[in-house]
Amino acid sequence: MSRAPTVDDVARLAGVSRQTVSNVLNTPAVVRAATRERVEAAIADLGYRPHAAARRLRTRRSSTIGVHLDPYAGGISGVVLDRFVHALTERASDRGMRVLVYAARSPEEEMARLADLLDGGEVDAVVVTGTFHGDPRTGWLSGRDMPFVSFGRPWGEDDVEAPAHLWVDVDGAAGTAAATRHALAVAGPRVAFLGWPEGSGTGDDRERGWREALASVGGRGPRWYAEEGVGTARAVVERVLRAGEEVDAIVCVSDSLAIGAHLAAGAAGLPGLPIVGFDNTPAAEALGLSSVEQLPERVAAGALELLMGATGSVVAPRPAESGSAHVLVEPRLVVR
Amino acid sequence: MSRAPTVDDVARLAGVSRQTVSNVLNTPAVVRAATRERVEAAIADLGYRPHAAARRLRTRRSSTIGVHLDPYAGGISGVVLDRFVHALTERASDRGMRVLVYAARSPEEEMARLADLLDGGEVDAVVVTGTFHGDPRTGWLSGRDMPFVSFGRPWGEDDVEAPAHLWVDVDGAAGTAAATRHALAVAGPRVAFLGWPEGSGTGDDRERGWREALASVGGRGPRWYAEEGVGTARAVVERVLRAGEEVDAIVCVSDSLAIGAHLAAGAAGLPGLPIVGFDNTPAAEALGLSSVEQLPERVAAGALELLMGATGSVVAPRPAESGSAHVLVEPRLVVR
Numbered sequence: 132m133s134r135a136p137t138v139d140d141v142a143r144l145a146g147v148s149r150q151t152v153s154n155v156l157n158t159p160a161v162v163r164a165a166t167r168e169r170v171e172a173a174i175a176d177l178g179y180r181p182h183a184a185a186r187r188l189r190t191r192r193s194s195t196i197g198v199h200l201d202p203y204a205g206g207i208s209g210v211v212l213d214r215f216v217h218a219l220t221e222r223a224s225d226r227g228m229r230v231l232v233y234a235a236r237s238p239e240e241e242m243a244r245l246a247d248l249l250d251g252g253e254v255d256a257v258v259v260t261g262t263f264h265g266d267p268r269t270g271w272l273s274g275r276d277m278p279f280v281s282f283g284r285p286w287g288e289d290d291v292e293a294p295a296h297l298w299v300d301v302d303g304a305a306g307t308a309a310a311t312r313h314a315l316a317v318a319g320p321r322v323a324f325l326g327w328p329e330g331s332g333t334g335d336d337r338e339r340g341w342r343e344a345l346a347s348v349g350g351r352g353p354r355w356y357a358e359e360g361v362g363t364a365r366a367v368v369e370r371v372l373r374a375g376e377e378v379d380a381i382v383c384v385s386d387s388l389a390i391g392a393h394l395a396a397g398a399a400g401l402p403g404l405p406i407v408g409f410d411n412t413p414a415a416e417a418l419g420l421s422s423v424e425q426l427p428e429r430v431a432a433g434a435l436e437l438l439m440g441a442t443g444s445v446v447a448p449r450p451a452e453s454g455s456a457h458v459l460v461e462p463r464l465v466v467r
Numbered sequence: 468m469s470r471a472p473t474v475d476d477v478a479r480l481a482g483v484s485r486q487t488v489s490n491v492l493n494t495p496a497v498v499r500a501a502t503r504e505r506v507e508a509a510i511a512d513l514g515y516r517p518h519a520a521a522r523r524l525r526t527r528r529s530s531t532i533g534v535h536l537d538p539y540a541g542g543i544s545g546v547v548l549d550r551f552v553h554a555l556t557e558r559a560s561d562r563g564m565r566v567l568v569y570a571a572r573s574p575e576e577e578m579a580r581l582a583d584l585l586d587g588g589e590v591d592a593v594v595v596t597g598t599f600h601g602d603p604r605t606g607w608l609s610g611r612d613m614p615f616v617s618f619g620r621p622w623g624e625d626d627v628e629a630p631a632h633l634w635v636d637v638d639g640a641a642g643t644a645a646a647t648r649h650a651l652a653v654a655g656p657r658v659a660f661l662g663w664p665e666g667s668g669t670g671d672d673r674e675r676g677w678r679e680a681l682a683s684v685g686g687r688g689p690r691w692y693a694e695e696g697v698g699t700a701r702a703v704v705e706r707v708l709r710a711g712e713e714v715d716a717i718v719c720v721s722d723s724l725a726i727g728a729h730l731a732a733g734a735a736g737l738p739g740l741p742i743v744g745f746d747n748t749p750a751a752e753a754l755g756l757s758s759v760e761q762l763p764e765r766v767a768a769g770a771l772e773l774l775m776g777a778t779g780s781v782v783a784p785r786p787a788e789s790g791s792a793h794v795l796v797e798p799r800l801v802v803r
Contacts, residue, residue, distance in 0.1 A: 195567075200553055200556050201553075207750075207753065210546060213545075216568070217536055220568050220569065221570040224570045229567055229589070230567070230569075232566050232568055233560060234553075361752075387753075412749070413750050414543075414749050417543065417697055417723075
């Protein structure tokens with residue numbers, strides 16, 4: 132038959148009532164063995180599958196995780212979030228969960244989308260990406276009865292001892308500390324940091340790793356700022372290098388800034404100046420720049436572990452009830 | 468109340484039966500106006516929303532489009548497919564459709580995943596990416612009653628006059644032809660092509676654009692091959708350049724190969740050799756290489772247009788019934 136088989140088809144072939152078929156599917160213990168076998172044979176013959184919507188309605192589970200997909204910004208570092216979504220999709224799939232992606236251009240639009248998904252029972256859990264100081268989404272989600280985990284810490288709060296929600300993140304400070312130790316070892320003591328303007332949780336965390344690694348060997352270095360982007364970074368670094376500032380290496384908060392610094396060093400007559408980026412993007416690899424690899428596949432595994440534990444469905448531990456309410460992934464320096 | 472309101476809550480507040488609430492939701496014309504208004508007021512007061520699973524079961528529509536997410540290969544050009552998925556998600560969202568992503572490591576695994584999604588009524592339509600010669604997925608999908616569109620042509624078949632299925636693609640030959648004309652204008656007549664080994668639909672199509680553009684001005688140029696990858700391309704191009712082969716410019720089948728060629732030219736003492744890539748990736752932009760931009764946002768718009776037309780749901784035109792069974796997007800050369 133060309134249409135999908137229904138419960139009625141199964142009932143007709145097995146010579147039983149609709150209700151009996153339904154019983155075999157939902158409460159097989161109440162059906163006599165001989166009848167059950169006849170119904171199961173009809174199900175197999177026809178290739179009948181209970182409609183997912185019916186199963187959802189019965190179980191109130193969608194087996195689906197919602198993930199926000201940021202608008203494509205054309206940048207170099209967006210690839211990290213894309214790798215995270217890829218890895219989450221693959222691992223969720225292995226655990227029998229589906230991934231529904233949704234778009235939103237602002238936190239407000241994202242909350243409106245989430246309200247639709249939650250009200251409609253479309254998702255069992257949500258992964259929020261790109262948290263920031265004063266993020267309205269996490270508080271809003273905490274106030275609903277929806278399990279969620281954020282890729283990104285609850286910045287500005289006590290995120291380890293008493294986290295407001297489940298979170299997974301990359302230890303940015305550990306990454307820049309490793310980058311700084313590497314620069315100290317191969318280049319010299321004057322290691323500069325090229326970071327984003329102060330005030331972003333992620334950026335300030337990465338700066339701290341550089342500062343502490345330098346301080347641990349009694350060193351200090353200049354701190355430069357640039358907005359995210361190759362062009363802005365290039366302009367800033369070319370100006371300070373041409374002004375005569377001497378450094379042995381530059382550790383950068385992102386690969387975009389590292390590429391800008393690399394181009395600036397070349398333009399200022401210092402093509403071999405060691406520069407370390409963050410994100411280990413294809414662009415940094417193509418240019419042969421060392422970079423800190425975030426391991427988004429481990430972040431995705433951590434997010435699912437927090438949401439699902441070892442089980443096959445969302446277990447929704449609240450931070451207070453759970454032994455592990457966060458996963459902090461140690462990044463890895465890729466030296467080139 | 469902390470749980471979501473149900474039909475029973477609405478019925479209780481409005482002082483009517485469950486059946487009456489259901490009638491108001493599904494067949495309002497059969498309900499007296501005064502009763503309808505009371506039920507609608509109760510729905511508004513409680514913030515009741517019909518459960519999506521129930522709506523799906525009623526309409527047999529999931530309002531969801533399934534898209535395969537390739538495993539992340541770590542390459543430079545994967546960003547094009549990611550941009551396509553981003554754009555598809557945003558535009559589908561604007562049309563009230565959701566996007567469900569699924570992972571699969573082979574065409575066979577993909578068909579197994581699709582069978583689950585289709586049997587379960589999880590998706591109304593599917594977008595297949597990365598079609599190739601003898602692709603088993605499109606024939607398999609054509610044999611089911613499932614609307615689908617492919618990003619990529621039905622290679623090796625008559626894809627314009629009698630396409631086997633809906634498809635959207637980028638006119639690769641037009642892109643490399645534009646790149647070749649640009650190279651002829653700014654560099655000189657000896658324009659080489661660095662392509663993938665013969666036999667891939669996409670690669671052979673891009674080579675044709677170069678060959679025809681050269682032929683139209685009576686020119687010919689060398690044709691080099693490399694497997695996808697910066698390192699392989701660099702080795703091939705460095706060898707031919709060091710062997711004394713003289714060219715004025717190199718048009719490449721991808722940005723990975725273009726970056727390899729760029730590094731090879733630098734190593735062979737020809738740092739300014741004009742090189743044009745394909746995909747306009749952040750890596751090519753960072754290196755200042757010209758490249759052909761695929762406009763994945765237009766590809767996504769084209770895919771939705773084919774699946775949905777101007778309507779708010781999947782209309783599933785079969786190629787034979789539809790005026791436009793394909794969309795071929797003209798790419799744009801970005802000169803740097």
